[in-house]
Amino acid sequence: MTARQPTAVTSTAEAPSPAATALAGFLPPVPPTAIAHAAWEYGLDAWQRSILFLDILRQRGNETAEHERGGMPPVLVFDYEVLIDGRDLPTPVNYALVRIVPPEGQPTDPAKRPFVVMDPRAGHGPGIGGFKSDSEIGNALRSGHPCYFITFFRDPCPGQTIEDVARTEGLFLQAVAERHPDAPGKPFVVGNCQAGWALLMLAAAAPEVTGPILLAGAPVAYWSGVRGKNPMRYSGGLLGGTWLASLAADLGNGRFDGAWLVQNFEKLDPANTFWSKLYNVYAKADTEGPRFLEFERWWGGHFLMNRGEIDWIVQNLFVGNHLTAGEVRSNDGKTVIDLRNVRSPVIVFASWGDNITPPQQALNWIPDLYANVDEIVANDQTIVYCLHPSIGHLGIFVSGSVANKEHSELFCALDLIDVLPPGLYEAKIDDIAPGTSHKDLIEGRYMVRFERRTIDDILALDDGRDDELPFQVVRRVAEINQHLYDTFASPFLRAMSNESMAEVIRAVHPTRLERSLEGDTNPWMQWVSAMAPAVREARQPVSPDNPFLAMQTAISDQIVRSLDLYRDMRDAWQEQAFSSIYATPWLPALFGMKVDTERAESPAVSALRTEVAELRRREALSRIGEGTLVDGFLRILAYVTAGKSAIEERPFNLLRKLAVENPPDERFTLAEFKDAVRRQSYVVSLDPEAALRTLPQLVPDMKERRRVMVLAHRVLTVGGPLEGEWMERYRKVADVMGTDHGKATREADADAKT
Incomplete structure (x- = not known):
């Protein structure tokens, strides 16, 4: 249902309806004075907006009830078909794999890399990754990629665990890959928010099932943040740990209500929760209804988890922070989740405006795993x-501007990301400057480049990590309180709990109650549904320069400032209270524990990693004179550009164009190209002089050497002529290859013109 546009009743072009005439009979006449006229005009408008506002809330209540009666399906705007229902598997889980049906006139190419979007199960239901046309799913479809979505249902299957869910998601990704055997790589998977850490764990436990993965607003380093800015991380300590989540699940007859998580999110911004969101609907009651109802359909859908699932999440991740320490194991204890085992490129998208998953929580897992970039390269990870x-947490998934820029451009540059040499990069997405050369080699509407970064660059985004030390004490306190609760309280609550009582508790939760009381099931809302059509017929919007409207805006701004002040004072008090409890020496001493200032890997594991890296280094150097024509070509590029701070898309797109022009027997797949890039970039980084000296062995034929040099020059000069150190390196290559670099340059220029 959509709100109608305002219509004036003062026009003589057409007669008002009987309902409008009857309503106008109750309106007072226009007073003679200006201020009285302004007051009358504003009062009429405010009264009408109030009716329209209540009607929008009534529609929200009705749509929520209808959504629940329909089984709470995903709020996708795209048609879809269910391929695999996880509830029918031998180990049932409440997840399903669906194929997104492309809109009419927008076919997808089955030979392109498939996209899979995973939405978070963090209180809300699925669909945020595709509830608008300008979204992650929408961008993938517009690019011609087959798109799939991993959805879930409201009620968990009895006994399902996080490990069961991960195994099922792995089966889903395998099924997607099998449906596209001609795709250039494994599926590209997007994990939104809490689906991000689940995806990262899956990629570490089963690296063979995923292609590149995108973690959008996903928390991984749960203790990280900036002093004075990220208060949510203190909640676990101030509430005494994880036992409250177990209590809520026990009261829910073994199932945790996601509405509690939604309420925690809403508490972060009381000004928006209690005023701004609803005031914006009231102030724009003529036009804001459709957008508000579209979002609230997702925001008001609350899903459930088993107690075992929520216990695992809060104890292992949010309070325990065991993931980056390599302390998360499978249920049988045989599999350790080590994030260093991820073989596909990992893309992290975060925002400075996100107060739920700040950049530190999204990125600090990298310095937790690696001391420097050399270790990332040695581990063959990108x-x-x-x-x-500036965008907020939800804007990462639902903002049209983000979907059309960051998501769209990263999707376009996906193949380039997949073949980037191992290392750490920051993606920069800029407007295309006037005069930019080779615009035909830029796929999207922006220029994408990947600048090399170091671990120090990640650490510089934080204000230091000493503030994370007290969370070790929080973890210990949480373990003690959890044990006490499980021993003394939980058995009694589980014995008394039943499904009828659990349904009542869920029904009276404030986030549900506010919607159920607004719908037509509430007899007090009947008069709103009867009066709203007449109000729309007789609508008389206030003029924009009305002084009382300005007063309304000023009062609203003051309310927002007051609530923001309350929020800031509350957050400051919580941070101070947390520090006064957990940052003092007496509490860890009381528990007989020592706060570790550094995370130390076990000597055995560290020695094993060193040995593996040394073996890889020796193997690479032992085969430095072996390779194909493609290896020789890429070694030239790697040697000339060694130390270059940025890699952009134009050279790569030219390489793809040149590859298509090759004779069929000389063409190579993206996977072969990726392997060659990694081999040659690693060899050049290990011993650049030896790599240069053995280069002729890779291209023994002089005719092929000249051709390779021409192609290399053409690629190297896409962004401008060769100068300085690059020119010196190119001349060295030409000397070693026995070719005339001047002639190669002229031939490359002539080749480019044709």
Whole structure:
């Protein structure tokens, strides 16, 4: 249902309806004085807006009830078909794999890399990744990629665990890959918010099932944040740990109500929760209804978890922070989740305006795992991050501007990201400057480049990590309180709990109650549904320069400032209270524990990693004179550009164009190209002089050497002519290859013109 546009009743072009005429009979006449006229005009408008506002809330209540009666399906705007229902598997879980049906006139190419979007199960239902056309799913479809979505249902299957869910998601990704055998790589998977850490764990436990993965607003380093800015991380300590989540699940007859998580999110911004969101609907009651109802359909859908699931999440991740320490194990204890095992590129998208998952929580897992970039390279891992300057947490998934820029451009550059040499990069997305050369090699509406970064660059985003030390004490306190609760309280609550009582508790939760009381089931709302059509017929909007409207705006701004002040004072008090309890020496001493200032890997594991890296180094150097024509070509590029701070898309897109022009027997797949890039970039980084000296062995034929040099020059000069150190390196290559670099340059220029 959508709100109608305002119509004036003062026009003589057409007669008002009988309802409008009857309503106008109750309106007072226009007073003669200006201020009285302004007051009358504003009062009429405010009264009408109040009716329209209540009617929008009534529609929200009705849509929520209808959504629940329909089984709470995903709020996708795209048609879809269910491929695999996890509830029918031998180990049932409440997840399903669906194929997004492309809109009419927008076919997808089955030979392109498939996209899979995973939404968070963090209180709300699925669909935020595709509830608008300008979204992650929408961008994938517009690019011609087959798109899939991993959805879930309101009620968990009895006994399902986080590990069961991960195994099922792995089966889903395998099924997607099998449906696209001609795709250039494994599925690209997007994990939104809490689906991000689940995806990262899956990629570490089963690296063979995923292609590049995008973690959008996903918390991974749960203790991280900036002093004075990220108060949510203190909640676990101030509430005494994880036992409250277990209590809520026990009262829910073994199932945790996601409405509690939604309420925690809303408490972060009381000005928006208690005033701004609803005031914006009231102030724009003629036009704001559709947008408000569209979002609230997702925001008001609350899903459930088993107690075992919520216990695992809060104890292992949010309070325990065991993931980056390599302390998360499978249920049988045989599999350790080590994030270093992820073989596909990891893309992290975070925002400075996100107060739920700040950039530190999204990125600090990298310095937790690696002391420097050399270790990332030695582990053959590629990590890319992109930071938005201002968008909020939900905007990462639902903002049209983010979907059309950051998500769209990262999707376009996906193949380039997949073949980036191992290392750490920051993605920069800029407007295309006037005079930019080779615009035909830029796929999207922006220029994308990947600048090399170091671990120090990640640490510089934080204000220091000493503030994370007290969370070790929080973890210990949480373990003690959890044990006490499980021993003395939980058995009694489980014995008394039943499904009828659990349903009543869920029904009276404030986030549900406010919607159920607004719908047509509430007899007090009947008069709103009867009066709203007449109000729309007789609508008389206030003039924009009305002084009382300005007064309304000023009062609203003051209320927002007051609530923001309350929020700031509350957050400051919570941070101070947390520090006064957990940052003092007496509490860890009381528990007989020592706060570790550094995370130390076990000597055995560290020695094993060193040995593996040394073996890889020796193997690479032992085969430095072996390779194909493609290896030789890429070694030239790697040697000339060694130390370059940025890699952009134009050279890569030219390489793809040149590859298509090759004879069929000389063409190579994206996977072969990726392997060659990694081999040659690693060899050049280990011993650049030996790599240069053995280069002729890779291209023994002089005719092929000249051709390779021409192609290399053409690629190297896409962004401008060769100068300085690059020119010196190119001349060295030409000397070693026995070719005339001047002639190669002229031939490359002529080749480019044709």
